[in-house]
Amino acid sequence: MTAIPLSCLLAVGRPDDAPVAVGVTFARFRADVAGNAARLKGCRRGLLVAADGYWGAVGLLALLHAGAEVTIPPNAQPGTLAALTADGAVPVGGDLRPGGEGMALAPLDPGTPLTFFTSGSTGEPKRVVRTLGMLEAEALATEAVLGRLAGPTARVHATVPHQHVYGLNFRLLWPLVTGRPFASAMHELWETALAALDAGSVLVTSPAHLTRLAGIAPLPPSRRPALVLSAGAPLPESAAREAAAIFGTPVTEIFGSTETGAIAHRRREAGDPSWRPLPGVVAGRTPDGRLRVGATHVEGREHVGSDLVEMAGDGGFRVLGRADRIAKVEGKRVSLPEVEAQLRRSPLVADAAVLTLEQLCAVVAPSAEGAARLADLGAFRFGRLLRRELSAVLEPAGLPRRWRFVSRLPDGALGKRRHADIAALFEEAALSEIALFETAGPRPTVPDVCAVRPLADGVELDLFIPGDLAQLDGHFPGMPIVPGVAQIDWAVMFANTHLGLGIEAAQSLQVKFRRVTVPDTLVTLALRHAPARRRLTFEYRCGDETLSSGSIGVEGIAP
Amino acid sequence: MEKLERELKTLIVDALKLEDIAPEEIDSEEPLFNDGLGLDSIDALELGVALRKAYGIKIESVTDDVKQHFANVRSLARFIQSQRAE
Incomplete structure (x- = not known):
């Protein structure tokens, strides 16, 4: 014809x-x-x-x-x-x-x-x-x-x-x-x-x-x-x-x-x-x-x-x-900034970052209201609830399929490092929910010390981080992670007791969180004191993998 | 039938790589798509692959109401059983 x-x-x-x-x-x-x-x-x-x-x-x-x-x-x-x-x-x-x-x-x-x-x-x-x-x-x-x-x-x-x-x-x-x-x-x-x-x-x-x-x-x-x-x-x-x-x-x-x-x-x-x-x-x-x-x-x-x-x-x-932050998901063009902007419009979301790792993945810091829903629904259904909200304005390809919920997004300007930090959240399988609101007795605030080994310039400790740690409270039941601030507190505390330092507060702090630290795991904390540089360096490892590392100023304290 | 439903729930969680949910949390009569479990058209395609692999559903015998078979776990189980009977 x-x-x-x-x-x-x-x-x-x-x-x-x-x-x-x-x-x-x-x-x-x-x-x-x-x-x-x-x-x-x-x-x-x-x-x-x-x-x-x-x-x-x-x-x-x-x-x-x-x-x-x-x-x-x-x-x-x-x-x-x-x-x-x-x-x-x-x-x-x-x-x-x-x-x-x-x-x-x-x-x-x-x-x-x-x-x-x-x-x-x-x-x-x-x-x-x-x-x-x-x-x-x-x-x-x-x-x-x-x-x-x-x-x-x-x-x-x-x-x-x-x-x-x-x-x-x-x-x-x-x-x-x-x-x-x-x-x-x-x-x-x-x-x-x-x-x-x-x-x-x-x-x-x-x-x-x-x-x-x-x-x-x-x-x-x-x-x-x-x-x-x-x-x-x-x-x-x-x-x-x-x-x-x-x-x-x-x-x-x-x-x-x-x-x-x-x-x-x-x-x-x-x-x-x-x-x-x-x-x-x-x-x-x-x-x-x-x-x-x-x-x-x-x-x-x-x-x-x-x-x-x-x-x-x-x-x-x-x-x-x-050449831009447009990803191809299932053959569809998906604007990552647009998905992030739509997520942030939800009353359940405080902040969000989206990336593609074969599938579209979202890391969301829930709002107070969102955190309550997350606790109520569990992570899977909360993620699907956010998907349904997004589906009012985005095509199916623009709806994230994998979700991680965190208290705060990894810091840093948009760039490679932040991308790597966010991607790291998806490397481990989703975390199973842990019942957090048990009422029996006061909850621990410090990890159990399982072993202490001296180092040439410091000390190394094997620590078991209990699942009922009090510091997990401010965070989310679907995503129990050890807050960075707790890790710094422990480094200071153990340095004071094992290396005889008298650090009162972590000042001139430099820290890099590479992987999330989850409770119910055994981690190794290495503490090294460099008196000449007036710095304490610390590193949390799980096996061979560095979870976080950093250094703290040791200045103006009595030896 | 109940065993098949349990099997299907596990298949759904495994094949679709659903995170943060256990098979027993899926209700047999809960809609799989949209407002229920919230699966989408890509999940439907993946589920098709998994069902073909696990139960060998044949295209020739499929009619127009295939979408209704995908409504929930119970309807899927009935569909698979009817395929086995043929």
Whole structure:
């Protein structure tokens, strides 16, 4: 079927019986768009929130034909929609209905703006405006590459939503423009997605799905798709191989961004090939190593993003990483500052830091209210409660999966050391809850001394830190850690008793906490006195691992 | 059935690497997703992998109500048992 640009798809039209969505003819599609466009007449700005693919396509074109500006919200979470509708945009989705008295569908202005959102590095979602003409050009560039791989009547199935540029183009617009029928429903589970596939079809999917194919048998020829698409993040080699074996065809990966749309592709037949620009796209590298994209479907015809690249000899490129605090989680761009900012907005949270260690991880210092909930719910359910709060405004990929709760975040400016301190919290398995509010007797404030060994310049003590230590009280039941201040107090106390020093208060203190110190463990404390430097150095170790170390001034005291 | 439910709870905690929660803390009728245990679509995919490995669920026999089977531990247990019976 010939490609028809989106702006004149309905004005030019296709035969009445041509398929649009699976089971929906072009005649019905036209009637649905015309009827809803008539009902939307007068709407100035519409938010496309339809969850279903077919009604997403109807809503998009009805809004455009009604003369409204279209915003594709970054997600359909209530908090996001509330923020976007606050300035008068009308959500369009659930209220779309079939047919009705329609309006005439004239060609659309290719300059009509559509607004998308993506993760910005500042902590606020970033607004990206693209025109209908750019989306048309992207769909046609897509056909120039994929048209050779997918038959003209191939059905398009998807495991990704149409609310981002990848899903919108490959699930809806490319099929609409080229006359391929698309499945309306999105499949979250492989069990349903694979049952829907037919021979020669197209599957629009993602690394999140393709890395979770384990246990699925190779598809019979009657179910084998002609084209399997993936975008968002590079597919690991093992997943690419497994997918090729199951689907009987190598995965075709798409490279792009919200700002640029799709700009490059590669077939994962073997190894890690470079990305090939789509027809009409020119890829280059800025002096500071970023990807520069020139294309007619990119705003201003050129875009420089935050992807660090190296050019391949053949006009293609390889991606090396990101130049900002944007992480890729399950192939989605997640702004770490944004997740942190949203966490801090919760009344349950005093402070938060987020990082990626394969998964999105959050370290949270709860507020007083949060600490009470943490004690009540336990760490797992408290983490899930925070996830639910975040899910009002963030996509699933932006919801941390691993949590640590601490009284205070590791100090220091944002940088490598702080990153390492925070990452260290996730190296150990989560700590089991310990019943802390036992009432029997006074609780110890110092560790038990198990052994004392002299050193050339000091003393070494083996200490057992009891689980019912009083100092753990100010901290959290889900995360019993020995406070740094207690460690310093003990170093001073043992130095005074074993080395005969008379330190009254820890002054001119330098200290570095490398790992959290948990109760119910045996630790070794080494104390060394350097009279010439007038300093006491201390180091807490667990086995060979340094937990914390530092030094304290020994000044102006009687020997 | 009760044994299968216990088995599934352990599988959920192990396969999804849930931290800070023990299998017996999961209620059999508590919704697994959203407001209940708070699992998400990625967890659903992971759970699919784990169920395929542990119980060998076959795609061919799966129908549209697969989502209802994933509602809670009890419905999952019923689903697995019905698969075994076939």
